[in-house]
Amino acid sequence: MHEWALAESIVMAAVDEARKEKLKSITQVTIFIGELQQIEKEIFLFALNELSKSQKPSIKKDAFILKTEKSMLLCKNCGNTWKFSDMKKKLNEAESESIHFIPEVVFVHTRCPRCGSPDFEITKGRGVVLSSITGVR
Structure with a gap:
């Protein structure tokens, strides 16, 4: 699904940035979603949480904050x-x-x-x- 591919990119980018900043764990990730993208937020959030489970540095459960930007x-x-x-x-x-x-x-x-x-x-x-x-x- 489209949401899973986007979620994978976000998780990988967050982990890469955390490694650059030498973070041991990620406690919060804020994501802006353009309304035009029409993402199913529940699926996207589920995918983010599932894909983040085995990451190093670790990503805290419920770390993802989704904000919609009106188009x-x-x-x-x-x-x-x-x-x-x-x-x-x-x-x-x-x-x-x-x-x-x-x-x-x-x-x-x-x-x-x-x-x-x-x-x-x-x-x-x-x-x-x-x-x-x-x-x-």
Whole structure:
């Protein structure tokens, strides 16, 4: 699943950073998830916890804190800004699923709600970001 692959990348990045910082254990990992990514948080959190069980340095149970960043889109034609959550209501299941796996597909299925232009940019809420790691030396 998509969430498991992302979780594996986050766990490996957290462990690599902890080793660089010479941490004996990781007590907290803060992750920002862009709304556009449409991650199933329960599956993602389960995957993070499962994948972190046998890591060195160790990762404390329930160390992961997930924060959602709302996605904002900006029309390059008329300057309108809008939320992805407003547009998501108009997508069918197949369109929504394709954006889940490849967020850039949003450019195929979305238009500016004001002028109808397909020329827009994602200004916030895209991707998964390992924001911070806290641990014990």
